[in-house]
Amino acid sequence: MAKKLHYFNLNALGEPIRYILHYTKQEFEDVRHDFLTWPDPEVKKSLPYGQLPLYVEGRKTLNQSLAIAKYVARDSGLIPADAWQQAILDSTVFNIYDFWKNVIQFVQEKDTAKKAALKKVIEEETVDFFFSRFEKHLAENGGFFIGKLSWAEFILVGIVEASNLFLGIEVDKKYPQVRKLAEKIRNLPGVKEYIASRGAYKLP
Numbered sequence: 407m408a409k410k411l412h413y414f415n416l417n418a419l420g421e422p423i424r425y426i427l428h429y430t431k432q433e434f435e436d437v438r439h440d441f442l443t444w445p446d447p448e449v450k451k452s453l454p455y456g457q458l459p460l461y462v463e464g465r466k467t468l469n470q471s472l473a474i475a476k477y478v479a480r481d482s483g484l485i486p487a488d489a490w491q492q493a494i495l496d497s498t499v500f501n502i503y504d505f506w507k508n509v510i511q512f513v514q515e516k517d518t519a520k521k522a523a524l525k526k527v528i529e530e531e532t533v534d535f536f537f538s539r540f541e542k543h544l545a546e547n548g549g550f551f552i553g554k555l556s557w558a559e560f561i562l563v564g565i566v567e568a569s570n571l572f573l574g575i576e577v578d579k580k581y582p583q584v585r586k587l588a589e590k591i592r593n594l595p596g597v598k599e600y601i602a603s604r605g606a607y608k609l610p
């Protein structure tokens with residue numbers, strides 16, 4: 407069945423899904439929309455909630471990045487059988503997205519002074535609040551969230567990379583567990599080749 411992932415030519419919410427698809431060796435069409443000319447009225451109208459990413463499998467479509475990531479991670483050992491462990495991972499990805507909300511607020515702010523103020527708060531408070539917790543969670547579980555590789559680590563690494571790109575800082579600089587994990591994910595078979603083939607992202 408033909409699979410397609412629609413997203414912008416950026417990392418952000420699409421990249422963890424791309425990483426999982428490449429790691430699990432699933433063939434898919436990586437459809438990239440141009441952020442600079444967005445919104446393309448035809449495409450926007452065709453999206454169930456007007457936003458990307460959108461995953462397409464045959465005639466079925468799925469929106470919401472976390473739902474897509476979890477769906478494409480099934481049958482690959484990236485989702486534990488145990489319900490409690492599944493819930494821990496769900497909670498973890500929501501915590502990661504709670505951090506990401508701050509980055510999005512920064513990205514969307516048009517006023518230069520307010521934008522600078524938001525960046526200062528993120529750099530001086532928000533990063534530490536979330537990343538000290540991610541760091542502890544990883545340290546207590548052998549460098550993963552539940553003691554082995556799961557879909558949640560892909561989400562964290564994708565969000566770290568996108569945050570670094572959008573904020574122009576290294577949010578993971580002081581967090582060795584997070585950094586080590588990012589290196590591990592980037593060197594996974596499938597992911598490594600994908601990264602080499604796509605090159606580096608640049609902000610529009």
Ligand SMILES: N[C@@H](CCC(=O)N[C@@H](CS)C(=O)NCC(=O)O)C(=O)O
Pocket residue numbers: 418419445456457458459469470471472
């Ligand atoms: N909760 C949604 C958020 C999707 C979202 O915010 N998409 C943004 C890009 S990251 C978008 O499509 N922006 C363009 C628009 O709203 O027209 C998810 O996780 O998929």
